[in-house]
Amino acid sequence: MATMGKKSLRSDLGRVRGLGSAKDGTHHWWGQRVTAIALVPLTIWFVASIVGLAGAPLAALKAWVASPVVAVLLLALVVAVFQHARLGLQVVIEDYVHDEAVKIASLLAMNGAALLLGGIAALSILKLAFGG
């Protein structure tokens, strides 16, 4: 960063791409922030709704999710939650797991779990929305 003059070892193409040594640039950082911003209103809406549904029978929950607006907001919440959790847990694993093999295995397991759990949640929302 400091030596961007003649002494920089970075190639012109590398500098233009701006992706750095990790080949990812600020993509991870942005993804964490974009999902965080999305989750502020989505979380407040979800918690307020769930508090209102405390102890509700299944029929009441189904009637709530039957609204297209509710179903889409729930899907958006699930996507944002699991993407945000995936990016956050990735950093935690990279910070504390130092054995390369264990680190890669942990990252694969965590990403797989996030994908599967998000998939189950999304399909459940769709099934409830379509009156299954």
Add this chain to the structure above:
Amino acid sequence: MAAETKESGKIHARPLSPHLQIYRPQITSVLSITHRMTGVALAVGTLLLVWWLAAAALGEAAYARVGAFIDSPIGLLLLFGWSLALFYHLGNGIRHLFWDAGRGFDLPTAEKSGYAVIAFALAATLVAWVVGLAVLGGR
């Protein structure tokens, strides 16, 4: 930074990076690690969210089972812990977003906003549970 030896031969102490065993905990550092811990706890907590959604999609019997778990002492304790973790992570996350925008990063403001986040988390959790229990009692 390393210790520095002067001409007199005396070793002068220089600032060290925070070794957790000897470094005095401060509101800023404690809230920082709490943000990470609540984040991990909330990720684990998605298991209950997914179980609840899947059970609702599966039908009455499965929905009754997840309801019975949430009503149990363990279930209520987990739900209470997760609600507190969620409101803390939400409040402190907003604090982080302000820092990302370059605002409130000076120490006095960061300490004040830290206490504000704690107050918000406690108050929001209290309100959510009081309202939730009132809704439950009204059924």
